[in-house]
Amino acid sequence: MAGKTCPKCARSMEEGYTIDAGDYSMPSVGVWHRGKPEKSFWGLKTRKADKREIVAWRCTSCGFLEHYAP
Ligand SMILES: [Zn+2]
Structure with missing residues (x-):
């Protein structure tokens, strides 16, 4: 999914992830x-x-x- 453009304003988008602070505030990727x-x-x-x-x-x-959940 490289080179995505924003569906709202047609500018470029960058890939990232959501951080889920679970048990003992250990950061993990949101699911x-x-x-x-x-x-x-x-x-x-x-x-x-x-x-x-x-x-x-x-x-x-x-x-x-x-958001994508592949
Ligand atoms: Zn935008």
């Missing part, structure tokens, strides 16, 4: 999870097979964010 959130005693029930790391593209002009 997308299939379905609706299910609460459990420890927070949320998650299944590894249903998770995808989020790739976030940011417009260098207007700041618009576009």
Whole structure:
């Protein structure tokens, strides 16, 4: 996905990712999870097979964010 242009203002976008501060504030890459959130005693029930790391593209002009979970 190189050379993306912003759908809002047609300027160039740069690739990045969202930081998820989880247990003990250890930074990790934000993830997308299939379905609706299910609460459990420890927070949320998650299944590894249903998770995808989020790739976030940011417009260098207007700041618009576009997320992908390949
Ligand atoms: Zn833009």
